[in-house]
Amino acid sequence: MFVTLPQEIEQMKQMVKNFADKEVDPYSQQIEDEDMLPQHLVEQAKDLGLFGISIPEEYGGIGLNAVGKAVVLEQLGRTHNGFVSLISAHTGIGSTGLVKLASDYLKQKYLPDMAAGRKIGAFALSEPGAGSDATNLATRAEKVGNNWILNGTKHFITNAPVADVFTVFALTDKAKGAKGGITAFLVEKDFPGFTIGKKDKKMGLRGSYTAQLIFEDCIVPEENVIGEVGMGYMNALKILGEGRVGLAARAVGSCDKLIELSASYAKERVQFGKPIADNQAIQWMLADMATETEAARMLTLKAANMIDEGKTVIKEASMAKLFASEVFNRVADKAVQIHGGMGYVSDYPVERFYRDARITKIYEGTNEIQRLIIARRVLEEN
Amino acid sequence: MNIFVLLKRTFDTEEKITIAKGAINEEGAEFIINPYDEYAVEEAIQLRDNHGGEVTVVTVGNEEAEKQLRTALAMGADKAVLINTEDDLESGDQFTTAKILAEYLKDKEADIILAGNVAIDSGSGQVGPRVADLLDIPYVTTITNLEISGETVTVVRDVEGDSETIETKLPVLVTAQQGLNEPRYPSLPGIMKAKKKPLEELELDDLDLDEDDVEAKTKVVEIFLPPTKEAGRVLEGELDAQVKELVNLLHKEAKVI
Ligand SMILES: Cc1cc2nc3c(=O)[nH]c(=O)nc-3n(C[C@H](O)[C@H](O)[C@H](O)COP(=O)(O)OP(=O)(O)OC[C@H]3O[C@@H](n4cnc5c(N)ncnc54)[C@H](O)[C@@H]3O)c2cc1C
Ligand SMILES: Cc1cc2nc3c(=O)[nH]c(=O)nc-3n(C[C@H](O)[C@H](O)[C@H](O)COP(=O)(O)OP(=O)(O)OC[C@H]3O[C@@H](n4cnc5c(N)ncnc54)[C@H](O)[C@@H]3O)c2cc1C
Numbered sequence: 001m002f003v004t005l006p007q008e009i010e011q012m013k014q015m016v017k018n019f020a021d022k023e024v025d026p027y028s029q030q031i032e033d034e035d036m037l038p039q040h041l042v043e044q045a046k047d048l049g050l051f052g053i054s055i056p057e058e059y060g061g062i063g064l065n066a067v068g069k070a071v072v073l074e075q076l077g078r079t080h081n082g083f084v085s086l087i088s089a090h091t092g093i094g095s096t097g098l099v100k101l102a103s104d105y106l107k108q109k110y111l112p113d114m115a116a117g118r119k120i121g122a123f124a125l126s127e128p129g130a131g132s133d134a135t136n137l138a139t140r141a142e143k144v145g146n147n148w149i150l151n152g153t154k155h156f157i158t159n160a161p162v163a164d165v166f167t168v169f170a171l172t173d174k175a176k177g178a179k180g181g182i183t184a185f186l187v188e189k190d191f192p193g194f195t196i197g198k199k200d201k202k203m204g205l206r207g208s209y210t211a212q213l214i215f216e217d218c219i220v221p222e223e224n225v226i227g228e229v230g231m232g233y234m235n236a237l238k239i240l241g242e243g244r245v246g247l248a249a250r251a252v253g254s255c256d257k258l259i260e261l262s263a264s265y266a267k268e269r270v271q272f273g274k275p276i277a278d279n280q281a282i283q284w285m286l287a288d289m290a291t292e293t294e295a296a297r298m299l300t301l302k303a304a305n306m307i308d309e310g311k312t313v314i315k316e317a318s319m320a321k322l323f324a325s326e327v328f329n330r331v332a333d334k335a336v337q338i339h340g341g342m343g344y345v346s347d348y349p350v351e352r353f354y355r356d357a358r359i360t361k362i363y364e365g366t367n368e369i370q371r372l373i374i375a376r377r378v379l380e381e382n
Numbered sequence: 383m384n385i386f387v388l389l390k391r392t393f394d395t396e397e398k399i400t401i402a403k404g405a406i407n408e409e410g411a412e413f414i415i416n417p418y419d420e421y422a423v424e425e426a427i428q429l430r431d432n433h434g435g436e437v438t439v440v441t442v443g444n445e446e447a448e449k450q451l452r453t454a455l456a457m458g459a460d461k462a463v464l465i466n467t468e469d470d471l472e473s474g475d476q477f478t479t480a481k482i483l484a485e486y487l488k489d490k491e492a493d494i495i496l497a498g499n500v501a502i503d504s505g506s507g508q509v510g511p512r513v514a515d516l517l518d519i520p521y522v523t524t525i526t527n528l529e530i531s532g533e534t535v536t537v538v539r540d541v542e543g544d545s546e547t548i549e550t551k552l553p554v555l556v557t558a559q560q561g562l563n564e565p566r567y568p569s570l571p572g573i574m575k576a577k578k579k580p581l582e583e584l585e586l587d588d589l590d591l592d593e594d595d596v597e598a599k600t601k602v603v604e605i606f607l608p609p610t611k612e613a614g615r616v617l618e619g620e621l622d623a624q625v626k627e628l629v630n631l632l633h634k635e636a637k638v639i
Contacts, residue, residue, distance in 0.1 A: 007448075007449060007452065008576070008577055011449065011452060011453055011456060011573050014453075015567050015570075047569060049569045049570030052570070057574070062570045062574050072570075
């Protein structure tokens with residue numbers, strides 16, 4: 001690897017791999033059947049410090065750099081993607097705004113509980129009328145005395161039914177819009193006027209919940225503004241940018257797992273008197289899966305490494321997200337193919353990965369939007 | 383309580399193992415704390431948490447073993463000692479390791495020393511008992527439960543499908559069997575803290591030993607993988623005849639009866 005991992009990150013990698021493979025994986029089928037995460041696994045993940053990977057040490061987390069986070073998330077990606085969503089939405093988009101942009105007061109107030117997993121984070125930008133076009137927000141915030149009053153609806157918010165603290169984006173100046181008119185707020189689940197709507201029924205990511213958020217004259221104290229008033233849109237882009245590297249890392253970990261499952265299945269499954277792995281048709285699939293996964297890993301680590309070097313990574317983070325998510329889908333498709341009929345039934349985990357892969361091309365910015373971002377940069381640079 | 387744990391870095395036998403030039407191929411192998419030593423580390427941490435004191439993990443090996451020592455520190459051990467024999471010794475055996483460990487431990491006033499029952503690589507199960515013998519303290523092997531009250535130590539040990547309860551006194555050396563406890567994972571904050579915990583590196587010189595004192599008493603003649611499992615054979619015919627044939631095969635072919 002062109003990034004040499006420090007010894008402690010190597011140790012974390014090994015620990016998280018063991019945790020994912022030996023503790024979480026045996027519950028994957030149960031999570032699928034019950035659409036619920038076993039509480040003991042969530043507690044164990046908290047005890048291991050997994051909820052605090054992105055929160056600085058002074059606030060009780062372990063403050064991993066971007067490469068460290070990518071390594072941890074990659075290993076988590078080996079197991080049930082719904083389980084991982086809880087942690088990655090919390091440590092990624094659900095807490096990055098607080099960590100990077102919030103006042104000391106907000107950090108002191110929320111981060112220690114979030115680092116320990118006592119409070120779960122969520123990120124609420126998307127609305128029925130504002131998906132890819134996140135500037136088209138309809139949720140408004142009006143200043144009344146020392147408070148902001150929020151009205152509007154968000155949807156598809158990961159962790160909403162289990163979260164305690166939400167980073168919420170709302171219009172504070174309609175005329176200015178994205179250019180100075182959107183602001184980020186820290187909303188607690190118990191704030192008056194804030195309710196969680198019903199859970200979405202999804203194709204995959206069982207055990208991870210998304211739901212609507214409904215604000216009806218919701219009162220948010222002015223000290224709960226994250227960053228500067230009016231700077232919310234730029235802030236959202238910053239938060240999402242780093243999140244994309246984490247998403248790519250998770251996808252790479254899932255690919256690793258799918259390659260392992262496919263290779264061992266191909267060696268065991270005998271048709272026409274020999275293991276199907278002896279056929280070039282199968283070998284070529286495995287070769288492509290492995291090569292593309294490795295390329296995705298390199299791109300992800302490159303983007304992570306650039307973040308740690310303090311460089312701008314808008315283009316590289318988008319590339320990593322775009323490429324890793326598409327590789328994940330191709331790898332999952334080939335894994336199903338190698339498993340034959342067994343790949344289509346839920347007795348084997350590849351069927352689950354195939355469904356869970358699909359969302360990675362859509363959320364945290366669709367892949368069309370990633371291409372837009374990359375193309376804009378390429379045209380600017382050349 | 384002054385607690386010591388003897389720990390070995392081994393390859394992971396759950397991963398694929400290959401042999402090249404009469405030795406285990408280290409390239410590509412995954413290295414771990416010997417699983418039985420992991421039980422010992424866990425038990426030591428629990429003892430310290432209940433009785434106070436300090437846990438020191440000790441290994442004889444080379445620089446590579448630092449990673450396994452750091453993992454033990456991340457689990458919760460307080461100090462680590464690496465006795466690095468890389469420059470001094472070309473080979474060693476259980477005698478070598480035990481002699482070095484005993485020399486290190488002799489003036490440490492250990493209350494209890496915990497080790498693994500066997501190392502999953504060479505599988506001799508000798509190091510623990512040999513160290514105890516050299517230190518002239520009692521030892522109990524393959525323990526599945528440990529209780530200490532004052533000076534009195536009560537252990538349950540595994541004896542081929544049954545268990546035996548033994549009472550002894552501190553200082554003592556015990557070797558851990560599967561079932562003693564459920565070793566914890568090192569937490570992420572634990573891993574960060576372990577970076578700052580003391581890890582002392584010693585060489586034979588520091589223990590006033592030279593190569594001759596610890597020269598191996600045994601020689602490895604050959605290393606080979608167990609034969610790959612062949613397809614089973616299905617016996618046919620009358621039940622009586624099948625039983626006779628089975629006994630015959632077990633006797634003549636498998637040579638197990
Ligand atoms: C399981 C799940 C979890 C989610 N979690 C969160 C969360 O935690 N927080 C949050 O804020 N949001 C979350 N979302 C929302 C997610 O980010 C959006 O679904 C996503 O941004 C796409 O928006 P949309 O669904 O409105 O699709 P649309 O924006 O309506 O897009 C529809 C299609 O049009 C394409 N398209 C749109 N504009 C263009 C263009 N200019 N050029 C080319 N093609 C275009 C898109 O790429 C897509 O293919 C989640 C969604 C899901 C399904
Ligand atoms: C939902 C569903 C409905 C079904 N309905 C029926 C039904 O009604 N009736 C019925 O009889 N069957 C049915 N099947 C079975 C289906 O026809 C088989 O799953 C299919 O023929 C593949 O066989 P397999 O699953 O054993 O995969 P395998 O034959 O084990 O194949 C595994 C992989 O190896 C590849 N492979 C195998 N041999 C070679 C080779 N020589 N060279 C290159 N690649 C090779 C395959 O293409 C595949 O990618 C159904 C299966 C499913 C999942």
